[in-house]
Amino acid sequence: MDASVPKVDYTEYTNRQLVVIPLGLLAVALGILAVATVVTGTPVALGIEFTGGTEMQVVTTDSPAEIEATFDGEVQSITPIAGQANTYQLTFQADDADPIIEQAEAADYEIESVGERSASFAADSQRQALLGLAIAFAGMALLVALMFRTFVPSLAVIASAFSDIMIPLALMRLFNIELTLGTVAALLMLIGYSVDSDLLLNNHILRRHGDFYTSTFRAMRTGVTMTVTSIAAMVVMTVVAYLLGIPLLPDVGLILVFGLLADLMNTYLLNVSLLRYYKYEGIAK
Amino acid sequence: MKLHLKKHWRIWLLALFMVMSTVALFAPIGGEGGILGPADDDENAAGSQYTNLQFGLELSGGTQVRAPFVGMTVSGLEFEPDEESEIESVLQEELRLSSGDVRADFEEQSVEVFDDSEVGNTTRADFAAALRAAGFDTTESDVRMGVTADTRAGVEDVLNERLRERGLGGGTASQVSAPGQQFMVVEVPGANRTEVINLIGDRGQVEIWALYPGENNTYETQSLLDQSDLADIGQAQQQEGDTFVPIRLNEQAGARFGDAMRANGFDEQGGTQCAYDLERSLDENMDDNPGRCLLTVLDGEVVFAAGIAPDLASSFASGAFDESPSYRTTTTSFEDARELEINMRAGALRTELDIENRGTTFFLLPSLAEQFKPLSLLTGATAVLAVAFMVFLRYRKPEVAAPMLLTAAAEVYILLGFAAAVGLPLDLSHIAGFIAVIGTGVDDLVIIADEIMQQGDVRTSKVFESRFRKAFWVIGAAAATTIIAMSPLAVLSLGDLQGFAIVTIVGVLIGVLITRPAYGDILRILVLGDKR
Numbered sequence: 099m100d101a102s103v104p105k106v107d108y109t110e111y112t113n114r115q116l117v118v119i120p121l122g123l124l125a126v127a128l129g130i131l132a133v134a135t136v137v138t139g140t141p142v143a144l145g146i147e148f149t150g151g152t153e154m155q156v157v158t159t160d161s162p163a164e165i166e167a168t169f170d171g172e173v174q175s176i177t178p179i180a181g182q183a184n185t186y187q188l189t190f191q192a193d194d195a196d197p198i199i200e201q202a203e204a205a206d207y208e209i210e211s212v213g214e215r216s217a218s219f220a221a222d223s224q225r226q227a228l229l230g231l232a233i234a235f236a237g238m239a240l241l242v243a244l245m246f247r248t249f250v251p252s253l254a255v256i257a258s259a260f261s262d263i264m265i266p267l268a269l270m271r272l273f274n275i276e277l278t279l280g281t282v283a284a285l286l287m288l289i290g291y292s293v294d295s296d297l298l299l300n301n302h303i304l305r306r307h308g309d310f311y312t313s314t315f316r317a318m319r320t321g322v323t324m325t326v327t328s329i330a331a332m333v334v335m336t337v338v339a340y341l342l343g344i345p346l347l348p349d350v351g352l353i354l355v356f357g358l359l360a361d362l363m364n365t366y367l368l369n370v371s372l373l374r375y376y377k378y379e380g381i382a383k
Numbered sequence: 384m385k386l387h388l389k390k391h392w393r394i395w396l397l398a399l400f401m402v403m404s405t406v407a408l409f410a411p412i413g414g415e416g417g418i419l420g421p422a423d424d425d426e427n428a429a430g431s432q433y434t435n436l437q438f439g440l441e442l443s444g445g446t447q448v449r450a451p452f453v454g455m456t457v458s459g460l461e462f463e464p465d466e467e468s469e470i471e472s473v474l475q476e477e478l479r480l481s482s483g484d485v486r487a488d489f490e491e492q493s494v495e496v497f498d499d500s501e502v503g504n505t506t507r508a509d510f511a512a513a514l515r516a517a518g519f520d521t522t523e524s525d526v527r528m529g530v531t532a533d534t535r536a537g538v539e540d541v542l543n544e545r546l547r548e549r550g551l552g553g554g555t556a557s558q559v560s561a562p563g564q565q566f567m568v569v570e571v572p573g574a575n576r577t578e579v580i581n582l583i584g585d586r587g588q589v590e591i592w593a594l595y596p597g598e599n600n601t602y603e604t605q606s607l608l609d610q611s612d613l614a615d616i617g618q619a620q621q622q623e624g625d626t627f628v629p630i631r632l633n634e635q636a637g638a639r640f641g642d643a644m645r646a647n648g649f650d651e652q653g654g655t656q657c658a659y660d661l662e663r664s665l666d667e668n669m670d671d672n673p674g675r676c677l678l679t680v681l682d683g684e685v686v687f688a689a690g691i692a693p694d695l696a697s698s699f700a701s702g703a704f705d706e707s708p709s710y711r712t713t714t715t716s717f718e719d720a721r722e723l724e725i726n727m728r729a730g731a732l733r734t735e736l737d738i739e740n741r742g743t744t745f746f747l748l749p750s751l752a753e754q755f756k757p758l759s760l761l762t763g764a765t766a767v768l769a770v771a772f773m774v775f776l777r778y779r780k781p782e783v784a785a786p787m788l789l790t791a792a793a794e795v796y797i798l799l800g801f802a803a804a805v806g807l808p809l810d811l812s813h814i815a816g817f818i819a820v821i822g823t824g825v826d827d828l829v830i831i832a833d834e835i836m837q838q839g840d841v842r843t844s845k846v847f848e849s850r851f852r853k854a855f856w857v858i859g860a861a862a863a864t865t866i867i868a869m870s871p872l873a874v875l876s877l878g879d880l881q882g883f884a885i886v887t888i889v890g891v892l893i894g895v896l897i898t899r900p901a902y903g904d905i906l907r908i909l910v911l912g913d914k915r
Contacts, residue, residue: 155751195744199576211747212576218741219449222564223877230871230880237867245860283812283883286872287819290865290887294826297864301857320833324826327773331825334769335762335818342758346441346811347818354822 103322105315108370116371120364124261127268134271142270145278148224150217152190152198156207159184168205169198182343185210193217227282235259238289245297250376251304255296257372258364262292266356275353280346284353291328291358295321295365303373310377314370321365329358390844391908397901400893401793404800408434435803438572439810439882442756444749445572446579450742451564452538453502454530454734455510458493460519470494470517477513478505481683483588486733488531495530497734501741529565534733542569542583544729549582556583567736570808576746585682586735587726591712592678594659594669594688595647602669604678607643609731612636615709616727619720626720627711628727637708641699649675649691650699659688661715679712681726689713759814766818767791770825778832782909787828790902794824797897798890807882816886823865823891827858827899835906851903862895 108116131141146153151174158165162176171192179185190198195214202209215223238259243252263285275281302317303310336351388395440447462470470487474480474496484497494514498505507526514521535558542556546569554571571579590609597603613636617629632640644650655675659668665678665685679687691699698704714720736742767788774784795817802809834854835847865887872884 194739195576209746209748210751211745213743213745215743216739216741219743226875226877227880230875230877233871234868237870238864241864241867279877279880280812280815282877283815283872283880286868286884287822287887289868290819290823290861291826293864294823294861297860298830298857301860305856316833316837320830323773323777323833324829327770327777327825327829328822330769330773331766331818331822335766338762338765339759342762344755344758344762344811347759347762347815350815350818 103319106318106366108311108314108374113371113375116367120258120261120368123360123363124264127261127264130268130271131264142267143274143276144224145276145281146189146213146215146220147279148220148227148277150191150193150215150220152192152195152215153211153213154188154190154195154198154202155179155185155210155212156188156202157182157185157210158205158207160205160207162186168207169201171198179343180340185343223279227279231282231285234286234289235263238293242293242297246300246304248376250372251300254369254372254376255293255300258296258361258369259289259292261364261368262288262357262361265360266353269356270353273352275349278346278349280349281353284350284357287350287354288357288361291325291354292361292364295325295361296369298324299365299369300373303377310374318366322362325358325362325365329355332358391904393900393904397793397897400797400800400897404797407800407804408436410435436799437803437806437808438756439808439813440570440572440745440747440752441810441812442752442759443572444747444752445570446574446576447568447570447745448579448583448736448738448742449559449566449568449744450736450738451528451566452530452535452734453499453737454495454497454528454534455499455505455507456493456495456527456529456531457510457514457519457521457525458491458527458531459525460492460494460514460521462487462489462492464489473517474513477516478509480505483586483731483733486534488533491531491533493531495534497530499528502735502737502739530734535565535567538567538732538734538736541587541729541732542567545582545587545725546571548725548728551582554579573749576744580738580744582725583736584738586732587729588682588731589723589726590680592680592685593643593647593649594673594676594678595649596672596675597647600672602673604665604669605643605647606680607640608632608636610727611730612640613727616724619714619717619724621717621720625711625713626715626717627713628720628724629709629711630727631707631709634708638705640708641702641705644691644699644704647675649677650696652693652696652700654693654696655690657688657690659685661685661688679714679723681723686719686723687712687714755811759811763795763814763818763821767821770821774825774829777829780910783832783836783906786902786905786909787825787832790828790898790905791821791824794820794890794894794898797893798886801889801893802886807885810882812880812883813886816883816890819883819887820890820894823861824894824899827861827894828902830854830857831899831903832906835903836910847903847907851900854903855900858895858899862891865891 135141165176165186165188166173171190174189174191177187179187192198193214193216195212199209199212239256242255246252266285266288270277298321299317302313306313332351332354336348336355339347339351467487467489471485474485475482478496480496480498487494496505496510500506508523510526511521511523539556539558546554546556551571551574554574556567556569559566559568569579569583588609591607592604593607594602594604612632613630614633615631619628649655657674657676659673659676674690676688676690678685695710712723714723738744771788774787778784798817798820831854835850869884869887872880873888
């Protein structure tokens with residue numbers, strides 16, 4: 099297996115050709131999110147932390163249909179837990195857990211965990227999580243702008259970070275992964291990871307001597323190693339945590355894998371072409 | 384190989400932090416417990432038996448309840464200390480609330496009611512109108528949901544006291560604020576949901592009422608005592624089928640109680656007979672000639688009723704009771720006696736927590752949570768192995784890759800030491816944070832390695848330092864953005880996310896300031912053959 103980072107010959111492609119794939123994908127992602135918002139009311143499916151409701155993990159030999167019949171109210175979802183036989187994650191829209199717990203106990207289910215979140219509290223969380231994401235993104239953008247103090251390079255970093263968040267969000271919609279506190283954390287982590295490789299590229303191209311293509315190749319050698327290593331770690335974490343039935347970690351891992359893949363594309367197609375434009379045309383003017 | 388203190392100070396600094404971390408993790412100093420109670424709470428303790436690490440609910444099991452305070456506040460009013468009670472009585476009248484639900488405080492120049500539209504019937508407009516009736520110029524927009532800081536602190540103290548009294552070691556109640564709202568978060572490792580809600584859900588206002596026939600033989604009640612009148616509270620006991628809590632009143636309350644007993648005929652010879660039926664309401668009982676009773680009232684509800692024993696009656700008559708005012712409050716079961724004792728000791732909550740409408744609860748079976756500890760460790764370890772594999776593939780040089788892994792591991796180790804030192808209870812969100820830190824850590828180490836080992840000699844310190852600085856620019860900039868991105872979460876109160884953000888920020892700081900620079904020095908020694 100050859101582990102060296104492939105050398106891409108960027109001279110063969112025009113900026114327009116390079117930009118078309120990432121921008122196209124970003125447009126598709128935004129389109130998916132827009133359609134989802136129109137159809138379902140929210141860009142991504144929200145977990146009970148953001149909608150309110152009750153979530154319960156039970157152990158029972160009953161089949162899903164029997165479980166459904168055990169509860170008076172509607173059971174919103176029944177998901178078997180990987181790695182643990184006869185264990186199910188149930189969600190309910192009702193945010194009063196007491197009757198649900200009573201019914202589960204009456205049916206002799208073993209209750210492994212119960213989480214209950216009132217709708218008004220959940221609405222608050224939703225507002226705060228959005229606020230947190232917005233502040234985090236704005237803070238990042240401001241800091242990047244201060245570091246480079248030029249428009250195009252700053253824009254390159256900020257645009258790819260934006261796309262690195264939007265593409266995983268669209269994938270969440272497609273794979274029906276709910277937005278939970280854990281996945282919000284993963285999206286925020288993406289801001290950090292995404293900026294890493296972009297900064298590296300900008301730094302090599304703008305602050306070092308030498309030819310554009312050599313600098314790009316050097317930055318790529320380091321940057322691709324970084325991102326691929328992180329992807330490997332996250333894939334392994336996702337798979338292992340899923341098989342072992344640990345909550346939270348698989349969602350975080352999967353979102354990061356999506357985001358890091360998007361980052362590879364955005365950094366070395368979008369960011370590179372913006373910087374090339376800046377270096378050869380933006381400054382010359 | 385010699386390590387120069389001055390030249391390789393980065394490695395020395397790393398070593399120092401490793402030692403400090405080891406002390407924080409394993410030394411038996413002050414660690415046992417930390418936020419936990421005394422050692423006899425072992426069964427409920429959420430700490431680890433090998434290290435000083437604390438585990439949160441997701442890794443130890445138990446119950447978490449998070450709920451806002453019931454009540455509304457208007458502050459910035461102007462009134463004198465002697466106006467407090469007048470304001471309170473106007474509000475009670477206007478809003479039809481009991482005396483315990485209204486509080487005017489001169490010190491804070493604020494008025495609060497412990498009732499709102501979610502729990503009870505008082506709306507903000509009602510409250511503002513009632514204050515206008517009390518002579519203030521208040522509008523609805525002056526009314527803030529929630530209660531004063533003083534009340535919140537009081538509730539926190541009482542809840543912690545109740546947890547201690549109940550022997551729920553490691554259980555904590557603490558205030559959390561989110562923009563525009565304050566919450567109480569109660570976490571009790573090892574306890575189930577019902578147990579916790581029962582313990583914290585009620586105001587716990589204990590009163591002793593006298594019930595006696597007044598004029599025309601119609602029955603009357605009179606509230607005689609509450610928690611503040613008690614000088615001493617004994618242990619709940621069981622003797623000859625009776626369960627009771629022995630209490631002693633303070634001097635003033637003793638005299639007042641004795642007077643009330645004598646005035647209403649409780650001192651008759653041979654004691655009083657009480658036929659109060661707890662199954663029926665107070666009014667029904669009052670119509671049914673129950674006899675003279677002492678009622679134990681919890682949050683306005685009669686929980687026990689008893690007549691007066693002959694010897695107690697005679698001590699009322701002789702006035703001996705006034706001198707030594709102690710007696711037994713009897714209950715129906717030992718369980719009730721225990722609850723009564725806890726409420727008497729801990730005192731009443733000034734306001735309740737709205738768990739039902741605006742709260743969240745979370746319960747995780749302790750045995751399941753226990754499994755998560757080794758499993759999440761395993762997950763982390765496999766992620767590190769994946770990183771190791773990739774790094775070896777890329778560099779093919781153990782002297783580059785091995786220190787890289789060790790450095791990443793050292794980072795996590797120091798971070799764990801930090802968690803142990805500050806008593807941060809670890810949860811799954813923190814584990815995710817650790818993995819995030821390993822991720823950014825390895826990224827940075829790759830940057831350092833590539834930068835330092837680029838073509839050309841690194842014979843002189845000058846070249847090394849220059850390359851190191853170049854690498855550090857990117858690392859520092861990336862770290863700064865990560866910290867900026869995480870900081871809103873560290874401040875906002877989003878539960879799980881706060882822990883994650885704190886771990887990531889601290890981890891990045893440790894990485895950038897301590898471990899990652901040390902890796903540069905290690906590479907210099909191992910790879911570049913710098914032995915001088």
